[in-house]
Amino acid sequence: MRLFPWIICASGLLTCLAPAPAHALDKQGSAHGGQVGGDAKELNVSGSAMLGASLYNPTYAARPDNTGRALFRYALHLDIDLLGRYLSIPIDVNMFTDRERHGAAVFAPSELDLIAGLTSTHSLARGFDGELGARVETDRAVDRGNYSQTYVDARARVLYSAAALAPHLGPSLADGDVSGYLTLGWFAVNPTYAARPDNSGRALLRYALHSELSVWKRRLALGADGTFFTDKQASSVLRPSELDLTGELIGRYEPFEVHLAYERDMPIDRGGLVQSLLYVVVAYGFDFHDRIHPPKAELPHQ
Numbered sequence: 001m002r003l004f005p006w007i008i009c010a011s012g013l014l015t016c017l018a019p020a021p022a023h024a025l026d027k028q029g030s031a032h033g034g035q036v037g038g039d040a041k042e043l044n045v046s047g048s049a050m051l052g053a054s055l056y057n058p059t060y061a062a063r064p065d066n067t068g069r070a071l072f073r074y075a076l077h078l079d080i081d082l083l084g085r086y087l088s089i090p091i092d093v094n095m096f097t098d099r100e101r102h103g104a105a106v107f108a109p110s111e112l113d114l115i116a117g118l119t120s121t122h123s124l125a126r127g128f129d130g131e132l133g134a135r136v137e138t139d140r141a142v143d144r145g146n147y148s149q150t151y152v153d154a155r156a157r158v159l160y161s162a163a164a165l166a167p168h169l170g171p172s173l174a175d176g177d178v179s180g181y182l183t184l185g186w187f188a189v190n191p192t193y194a195a196r197p198d199n200s201g202r203a204l205l206r207y208a209l210h211s212e213l214s215v216w217k218r219r220l221a222l223g224a225d226g227t228f229f230t231d232k233q234a235s236s237v238l239r240p241s242e243l244d245l246t247g248e249l250i251g252r253y254e255p256f257e258v259h260l261a262y263e264r265d266m267p268i269d270r271g272g273l274v275q276s277l278l279y280v281v282v283a284y285g286f287d288f289h290d291r292i293h294p295p296k297a298e299l300p301h302q
Helices: 003-017 103-107
Strands: 044-056 070-081 088-098 109-125 128-141 148-161 177-189 203-215 220-231 240-253 256-267 275-287
Touching: 070 103, 070 275, 088 103, 148 203, 203 240
Parallel strands: none
Antiparallel strands: 044 070, 044 275, 070 088, 088 109, 109 128, 128 148, 148 177, 177 203, 203 220, 220 240, 240 256, 256 275
């Protein structure tokens, strides 16, 4: 438990360092929204559908080859639970459009990213869960060119909830929480996925921290993401080559969420391309549990 104060301090520091309130364009959605808890070992399908639009985008590309500028994002995240959180298949579909195209073409996808994997989440201690998983991702242009990026990764993630660890915290935040996760990822197979925004190098490791401070029955929240990548072609494969920082302001009213976010992706071991944008995302969450497991009718009393 001595680790927990350091996690909270690091989360607060990351929130201060984020350039503006923002939810990263993390195209690999965390299984079950990154929430701590839940022990049911049953079949279920849940997820969210998202529509995003860039409000200001000087440099964030619309294709993997860094051409164009992203305007809209259409996304779908699914969690297919085979044994609850203990064995799940996460699936993510992301499409981006190019604001530099003309007329109605700005609504047509310019990039398609497909991600699928297998995860297993278990309780580690009160307030902490551990997630192990592997995913395969392929990002490719769909309107022109044939440049693509593909990899298979393995990751370990520790999820935390301060309200679960310290029950008095929730009421002090009006039924809120300080929650998030720490991630260590390894690009086990990576023929093409880059280690920097300018598509140089090849990614080897991913270090990531997500933190969220929520209040008022978690209807309002501030979040922050920081993700480092390392380059397997660099002299030091452990030293970060890229840093992606995102801050977000979140509003929730189930089943809807609205995220106002700012992201900045930058190289840190050399000069080069920096990609940034301010965007808004509207998400609709769904859960088919009651359709898959309809409640049993109560028998009348004799």
